Amino acid sequence: MITNQGGEKRQLRSNELAADIAIIGGGVSGTCAAITAARQGLKVVLVQDRPVLGGNASSEVRLWMLGATSHMGNNNRWAREGGVVDELMVENMYRNPEGNPLIFDTVLLDKVVSEPNITLLLNTGVYDVEKSAADELSAVKAFCSQNSTEYMIHAPLFCDASGDGIVAFLAGAAFRMGAEAKEEFGEKFAPTKEYGELLGHSLYFYSKDTGKPVKFVAPSYALDDITKVPRFRNFNTREYGCKLWWLEYGGRLDTVHDTEKIKWELWKVAYGAWNYVKNSGNFPEAENLTLEWVGTIPGKRESRRFEGEYIIKQQDIVNQQLHDDAVAFGGWSIDLHPADGVFSEKPGCNQWHSKGIYQIPYRSLYSRNIKNLFLAGRIISATHVAFGSTRVMATAAHAAQAVAMAAKICKDKTLLPAQIYHKGFIPELQTELLRSGHHIPDLVLNDTLDLVRSAQVTASSELLLTGLPESELFKPLEFSVAQMIPLKAGAIGTFVVHAEGDAATELEVELRISSKKSNHTPDLTIDKVSLPINVGRNCLKISFDAVMPEESYAFLTFMKNPDVKLHFSTKRVTGLLSVFNAINKEVSNYGKQSPPEDIGVDEFEFWCPKRRPEGHNIAFNYQYSINAFGAANVTNGIDRPVSAPNAWVADWKDKNPALTISWKEIKTVKRIELLFDTDFDHPMESVLMGHPENVMPFCVRNYVIKDDKGTVVFTKTDNYQTRNIIELTEPLNTRSLTIYLEHPSDEVPAALFSVRCYQ
Structure with a gap:
């Protein structure tokens, strides 16, 4: 029992903590930064002002986490982000293919609490900072309302990964808010004030079928006239959650200080929309539906953007500008919204894509005037236009991992963030990131510590692809379709495909490539032929006179003709895809990007895969053997398909595929890393959308590693993750390691991107 008769002013309980890095903001960016830093041995305090992690991806907001893959609606093939963000998305896919936001909460929390170097403070908001100098932070002050404790x-x-930049703001870091004029950075897509300078907040709702009639009485604050929402007819009984991303408001207000006002307006619209669905009489199918969940905090898109030494601009994205300090990448469209949001007569978004992914420079990830402050999440250094792309969660989280790795170098070498760039440590930072499974466009890992680089690598077999067999699966050419095939430079040779004709017609076939070999936009046609099609089965021999100018993907392209059916195959192979010139309205893909004149973006066609269980490859035979899947690929420093598959793939007929790493002398091995194919082309939307499988069909599930004496070193069953890290309990002295893999299925041969070994 406690009694206290006092009368004097009391003090809150206080707690002082020390860390190597304090990360403020527990959204996906802060979470990925914290895990990355902790695994590098840094002591981390992660401060999150909400009861769960994930920010806009959490169960409190329920937006799907996406990045460069853009719902598979752009030309960014194999573009899912790497490192911890990939690990989280793959883990969520395994545990939660249904897209339950509550389960995604547990995935994030599980990963964080499993790291002993992380001290997690939930429900704790930063409200003040202390500085040791005008340009240096020394501490932050925070308060937890749940335990009434000050930290x-x-x-x-x-x-600072807090979204609004609370620490950076209090510290006096230079920032911007609102859209820059076209003239400042030469951005032709910079919006006018009429369009608006800020993106608004969104708030969603969910419904469910109770199996019996349910009535709904709208609260007094519900919007009473739904026609005030110009797109009110878009409300229906099928779309809920973040498919209502366009339920947006606040772009003409202060999106920091007016958030509560914005929330109330969004509540009015959400409950007014449900009242319309339930009580207008236009939706008889809604009779048994009840309102299951409405967001209580809005998902924020834009507020402050803080200035680093480099400000990313529109041209960096569209031109895919190369930076010597590249540490991450983006690929979402430049996605700007009208400031009036749901009340605007304009379309809900205005998305313009680039032809491929673009680099994010390190100089955009730290404050230019607060010398020990990193920037992460949506507050990184970018213009309003560029922010339209960099703001999305998986992109932001990928850059946040670079911040965490930089913090490790800062600690080890007693550096400040900017000194990593100015004192020449960017190559070391890039190497550490690539080594961790991170992907940086146009960079190759040159890991001098990797013992495999000095080894001879051989395999029991290597896939020499001469084609893909037919599977009694043929589909009409309702859209133009292309088979992506990795080819070497030189003569192309002859392809053979079989087509079924419903009528006598002509079939146009083109051979296309990308104008940039690491892109997957087939914007150059290097040859074309026209072939007669008869009624019934046709054997088509397709020969091209052109030559491949360099090693890259060729697009064997069959132009739209509904009277023709092509034979497809059920075989799937790492680094092979079929792509369609179809439509995906969710990301403003109408088959072709046709921008207005002089807004600084390109015109080009979209060629995108279909989601499984669709997305079969075209059945074909080829004159030559495609030798793109050799064992040497596991040491080439690229851990995903880019301009080639970059994987060792075993032959289908090899019943016991094995990869052997041999050294001329005995090596001491303490750590082994394997990187498998978890389909970097799959967006793995984290919530709402269901997925056809919880383990990617290319991923090797079972493998065994043996030493030079045939002794089993390690056994793995039921693998589903991209990166497998094997820490041996005792150092292993051996002249070789052999990895025995099982094919994932009869339809998919075993594949491996990389093997790395360390002392």
Whole structure:
């Protein structure tokens, strides 16, 4: 029992914490940064002002986490982000293919609490900072309303991933808010004030079928006239959750300080929309539906953007500008919304894509005037136009991982964030990132610590692809379709495909490539032929006179003709895809991007895969053997398909595929890393959308590693993750390691992107 008769002012309970880096903001960016830093041995305090992690991806907001893959609606093939963000998405896919936002909460929390170097403070908001100098932070002050405790968190390095930039703002970091004029950065897509300078907040609702009639009485604050929403007819009984992304408001207000006002307006619209669905009489199918969930906090898109040493601009995205300090990448469209949001007569978004993914420079990830402050999440250094792309969660989280790795270098070498760039440590940072499974466009891992680089690598077999067999699966050419095939430079040779004709017609076939070999936009046609089609089965021999100018993907392209059916195959192979010139309205893909004149973006066609269980490859035979799947690929420093598959793939007929790594002398091995194919082309939307499988069909599930004496070193069953890290309990002295893999299925041969070994 406690009694206290006092009368004097009391003090809150206080707690002082010290860390190597304090990360403020527990959205996906802060979470990925914290895990990355902790695994590098840094002591981390992660401060999150909400009861769960994930920010806009959490069960509180329920937006799907996406990045460069853009719902598979752009030309960014194999573009899912790497490192921890990939690990989280693959883990969520395994546990939660139904897209339950509550389960995704547990995935994030599970990963964070499993790291002993992370001190997690939930329900804790930062409200003040302390500085040791005008340009240096020394501590942040935070308060947890749940345990009535005040925290003082000291650290030599800070990372603001809070969304609104609370620490950066309080510290006096230079920032911007609103859209820049076209003239400042030469951005032709910069919006006018009429269109609006800020993106608004969104708030969603869910419904469910109770199996019996349910009535709905609208609250007094519900919007009473749904026609005030110009797109009110878009409301229906089928779309809920973040498919209502366009339920947006606040772009003409202060999106930091007016958030509560914006929330109330969104509540009015959400409950008014449900009242319309339930009580207008236009939706008889809604009789048994009840309102299951309405967001209580809105998902924020834009507020402050803080200035680094480099400000990313529109041209960096569209031109895919190369940076010597590249540490991450983006690929979402430049996606700007009208400031009036749901009340605007304009379309809900205005998306313009680039032809491929673009680099994000390190100089955009730290404050230009607060010397120990990193920037992460949507607040990184970018213009309003570029922010339209960099703001999405998987892109932001990927860059946040670079911040965490930089913090490790800062600690080890007693550096400040900017000194990594100015003192020449960017190559070391890039190497550490690539080594961790991170992907940086146009960079190749040159890992001098990797013992495999000095080894001879051989395999029991290597796939020499001469084609894909027919599977009694043929589909009409309702859209133009292309088979992506990795070819070497030189003569192309002859392809053979079989087609079924419903009528006598002509079939146009083109051979296309990308104007940039690492892109997957087939914007150059290097040859074309026209072939007669008869009624019934046709054997088509397709010969091209052109030559491949360099090693890259060729697009064997069959132009739209509904009177023709092509034979497809059920065989799937790492690094092979069929793509369609179809439509995906969710990402403003109407088959072709046709921008207005002089807005600084390109015109080109979209060629995108179909989602499984569709997305079969075209059945074909080829004159030559495609030798793109050799064992040497596991040491080439690229862990995903880019301009080639970059994987060792075993032959289908090899019943016991094995990869052997041999050294001339005995090596001591303590750590082994394997990187498998978890289909980097799959977006793995984290919530709402269901997925056809919880393990990617290319992923090797079972493998065994043996040493030079045939002794089993490690056995793995039921693998589903991209990156497997094997820490041996005792150092292993051996002249060789042999990895025995099982084919994932009869339809998919075993594949492996990389093997790395360390002392």
